[in-house]
Amino acid sequence: MDKLDLRPFYLFVRVAEAGSFSKAAAMLSVGQPELSRTIKDLEKRYDVQLLHRNGRGVSLTEAGEQLMGHAQGLLRNLMQVDHELSAVRGAPSGNVTIGVPPLFGHVLNFDLIRRMHSEYPKVSLVFMEGFTTDFLEWLAKGSLDLAVMYNPPSISTLLAEHLRDDRLCLVGVPGSLEFQPGSEIAFKTLTALPLVMPPKPHRLRAAVDSAAKEANVVLRIDVEATGTATILDLVRGRIGYTILPQSLVEEDAGNERLHAWPLADPKITPRLFLVTSMQRPMTVAAKCAIDHVRKIFAVRPW
Structure with missing residues (x-):
């Protein structure tokens, strides 16, 4: 297998995320035999079992978990290179995934969409609603570029920027x-x-x-x-x-x-933060979105 061929790692990630060969094959429009052969080649290359196979689908082994993290990071880095080189050629592009608390979406989402579409029309915003525990998990997995949340816990891998105090x-x-x-x-x-x-x-x-x-x-x-x-x-x-x-x-x-x-008696003053992961490279598009989140909170009469 060519050492520079990234397709096997991409297919491995998609199979693991789908939880079965059949689901991954349907999503990727790839035959199951090719997917199965690709995973077996990876297992042979590293001399480890990457997936547990059963009647319900597949799950990652300990070795598979390790490869999954590295493969996802590699693919993210390549996407960042693509976005940054695109930005050099012209306007920033790509998706920015933002975690917003269920109670806060109507305050932030419309204003951010309007600003980003006006200044960066090639950037697509994806909003994910959830609770703080969801955002922490998604940031750790790389599913989110940034999240807005109240009172996040102190975690060494996260960067939390204070936006405002509330009441x-x-x-x-x-x-x-x-x-x-x-x-x-x-x-x-x-x-x-x-x-x-x-x-x-x-x-x-x-x-x-x-x-x-x-x-x-x-x-x-x-x-x-x-x-x-x-x-x-x-x-x-x-x-x-x-x-x-x-x-x-x-x-x-x-x-x-x-x-x-x-x-x-008691007074409750939650603090609102913008949170990003220090383990994930930041795309140009995500940096633009973060800049506008800061501006929104700076100018709104809260």
């Missing part, structure tokens, strides 16, 4: 509480209020549950939902109240469609 507020329809909109209210005020909240393991839910325990308050969670739009629609429909970062509801509060009351 958790109780959110409800005008006239539903006697307090003036914008005034602080104690956490104990939440006792017996019907709440619409994101489900566990969402970090916002974890922060609220922790504060409730600290304040010795039993929360009444009537409905669970992940998307900001869904949660706010339910609140506007008087299904209940919710607890959200102030930045997510300032437009509605400014238009008097909703009222927001910052929570105190």
Whole structure:
């Protein structure tokens, strides 16, 4: 096998990702015999078994896991070379995959798409919603170029850039509480209020549950939902109240469609970060997207 032939490594990665030869063959429009022969050639070359084969498909052996990491890194590096040389010839191009919390997409996605399409029309944005645990796994695997998340854990392989501090507020329809909109209210005020909240393991839910325990308050969670739009629609429909970062509801509060009351005793101030992996080379397109994320948070009146 030619030492410079990268196709076997590409096919190996696709088979491992698909979990079966038949699925990989269908996705790649390649015959199963060719895929099987390619994997056997790799196993012969390195004198190790790379895949466990069973009736349900294939899974990686320990040696396969090692080769998978190296092969994915090699393919990513080649893609970066392609993107950077394309950028030298002209405008940046390629895909940029961005992790955005379910509650935050409506705040960031549209603005970022508009900016990137205007300045870098050859760059395609791919948004992936998930929780912090998902983003950490996807960053480690190289599935994400960047992620926006609240309070990421300190991990040596990640670079976390602070974007802004936020404040958790109780959110409800005008006239539903006697307090003036914008005034602080104690956490104990939440006792017996019907709440619409994101489900566990969402970090916002974890922060609220922790504060409730600290304040010795039993929360009444009537409905669970992940998307900001869904949660706010339910609140506007008087299904209940919710607890959200102030930045997510300032437009509605400014238009008097909703009222927001910052929570105190305890005060909850989540910090928002832009997170990237230091183990993955950054493409020119991803650098452009990161620059615009910074600009969005610098100019929005949060």
